[in-house]
Structure formats: structure tokens, C-alpha cells
Amino acid sequence: MTDLKAGDSIPELRTTPDKYLPHRYAGASGDFNPIHIDKEFATAVGLPTNILHGLWMMAQVARANAAVAGGDPRALKRLSVQFRGMGFPEQELVVTGTVKEAGDDRIVVDTVAAQGGNQLIRNAEAEIRPG
Amino acid sequence: MAVKTEAVGKEWPANTYEVGLEKIREFAGAVGADNPVHHDRAAAKSGGFRDVVAPPMFCVVYSAPAMGPAILDPEVGMNLATMLHGSQEFVWGEPVCVGDVITTAPSCKEIYEKDGKGFYVFETVSTNQDAAEVVRGTWTNIVRGV
Numbered sequence: 001m002t003d004l005k006a007g008d009s010i011p012e013l014r015t016t017p018d019k020y021l022p023h024r025y026a027g028a029s030g031d032f033n034p035i036h037i038d039k040e041f042a043t044a045v046g047l048p049t050n051i052l053h054g055l056w057m058m059a060q061v062a063r064a065n066a067a068v069a070g071g072d073p074r075a076l077k078r079l080s081v082q083f084r085g086m087g088f089p090e091q092e093l094v095v096t097g098t099v100k101e102a103g104d105d106r107i108v109v110d111t112v113a114a115q116g117g118n119q120l121i122r123n124a125e126a127e128i129r130p131g
Numbered sequence: 132m133a134v135k136t137e138a139v140g141k142e143w144p145a146n147t148y149e150v151g152l153e154k155i156r157e158f159a160g161a162v163g164a165d166n167p168v169h170h171d172r173a174a175a176k177s178g179g180f181r182d183v184v185a186p187p188m189f190c191v192v193y194s195a196p197a198m199g200p201a202i203l204d205p206e207v208g209m210n211l212a213t214m215l216h217g218s219q220e221f222v223w224g225e226p227v228c229v230g231d232v233i234t235t236a237p238s239c240k241e242i243y244e245k246d247g248k249g250f251y252v253f254e255t256v257s258t259n260q261d262a263a264e265v266v267r268g269t270w271t272n273i274v275r276g277v
Binding site for chain 1: 164185186187191192196215217220222223
């Protein structure tokens with residue numbers, strides 16, 4: 001991974017959350033906010049349908065960055081994101097990243113997570129330290 | 132109407148969470164963290180971990196519960212009906228493994244108003260049973276129409 005340099009792209013991560021993913025993530029995380037798991041509730045409060053958990057999307061950004069270090073959970077030292085859009089089940093989420101800084105012991109990656117042309121997480125900055 | 136800022140600096144009681152094997156596996160499965168170190172004890176140990184290790188974002192499982200009383204505190208006074216999770220930062224320290232006991236202390240760092248929105252910034256500091264910091268979270272909630 002140390003051959004990454006500023007301006008390089010990190011490998012793209014593509015994942016399509018299935019219809020019941022928000023239910024599994026609710027159970028796994030403890031976040032049972034009905035806007036994520038109850039379509040009727042979500043539409044009653046003006047949303048198109050139930051929406052993905054922002055922190056699940058952040059976990060995909062974390063995974064794309066950890067993958068740069070072979071998936072080593074110790075490598076990801078910091079991740080900062082801004083939630084800027086609603087994500088939906090059954091639509092492909094694409095995480096892309098560009099190296100901003102690359103040193104011997106620290107790589108900083110600027111990451112975006114999008115569905116279609118809709119950027120859901122942007123200005124995400126990850127700091128990775130190779131093992 | 133201006134935002135209330137009396138709660139800046141306020142601390143809430145720490146929350147304690149004991150990390151279990153099946154919870155890590157369940158969370159890792161839900162986020163697609165398929166590295167065997169998150170699922171299999173032998174793989175984790177050969178990877179240099181004490182036991183099965185949590186994926187970094189598992190930190191929400193043990194730190195978010197500490198945020199509950201802060202979010203609901205009338206002294207903070209957020210309108211939950213128009214609240215959005217605006218941004219999030221985590222800074223990780225020691226890895227979290229099965230059997231760890233994690234204590235998370237929440238506090239309010241900043242409250243301000245910008246463009247008619249209220250910004251409420253909280254911090255959680257999570258430490259393990261050896262008092263080593265495992266994660267520091269910065270949670271920014273945005274309330275529209277303050």
C-alpha cells in the first residue's frame with residue numbers, strides 16, 4: 001500500500017443493501033429509529049421510503065479505506081464524514097476515494113459514497129496507517 | 132430564536148459495555164466486514180489480536196448508548212422532530228476485542244447557530260478495562276428552524 005501517492009484512486013467498493021439490510025443493521029447496532037425500518041412510518045413523515053442508516057453508510061466508507069491496508073482494522077486511525085443525503089435499500093452504493101496525502105506512516109484519503117449521482121457522504125476524510 | 136448554549140461543557144454519566152463474540156460477528160456481518168479476524172478466534176490470534184476483534188465502526192454499538200441522555204436532555208433542548216445527524220468523526224486507539232469492558236463518557240463540546248440551523252456538537256471518549264482509549268467520537272447534530 002505504500003506505493004499509493006497523492007492523486008491516486010483507492011479501489012472502488014460497490015455494495016447493494018438488500019430490502020432487509022436496514023433491519024439487520026438495526027439489530028446489530030441497536031438503532032431502531034422507525035425511519036430506517038418502517039416504510040409506512042417513513043412515508044408518513046414525508047420520506048420516499050425507509051432510508052439507510054447513515055452510520056451503516058459510514059461503515060462502508062470505513063471498509064473501503066481499511067481495504068487499502070488489506071482489511072486490517074488497526075490501520076484505520078481516523079474517519080470523519082458529513083452526511084449529505086438519504087440512502088435507500090435496493091440501490092447500489094458506490095464508495096470512491098482519492099489519496100490526498102501519502103507519507104511513510106500516514107495516508108489521507110478523501111472519500112465519497114453515492115447512489116446513482118446522489119452523493120450521500122462527502123468530504124469524508126480517512127487517515128490510514130500501514131501496519 | 133437563538134439556540135441555548137447553557138449545556139456546553141455538560142457531562143453525562145458514563146456507560147459501560149461488555150463486548151461479546153456473537154455481537155461482533157453479527158455487526159461485522161451487517162456491515163460486510165468479512166475479514167476472518169472479525170469472525171474467527173484462530174484467525175484473530177494469528178493476526179496478532181487477543182481475541183476476535185471488532186471492526187472499527189463497531190464503536191457505535193458501545194458508544195452510541197452513552198449519547199441517549201445527552202440527546203434527550205431538556206437543557207440541551209434539541210427539537211428532535213427536525214434533528215439530523217450532520218457529521219461524525221471517530222479517532223481510533225487500541226483495538227476492541229471480545230471480553231473487553233468499554234466505558235464511554237459523553238459531553239457537550241459546542242452549540243452554535245448558523246444559517247438558521249442549530250449545531251450541537253457532542254464528544255464521547257471510550258476507554259477499555261486497562262484505561263486505554265479505544266475511540267473518541269465527535270457527533271454533530273443539526274436542528275433546522277431554530
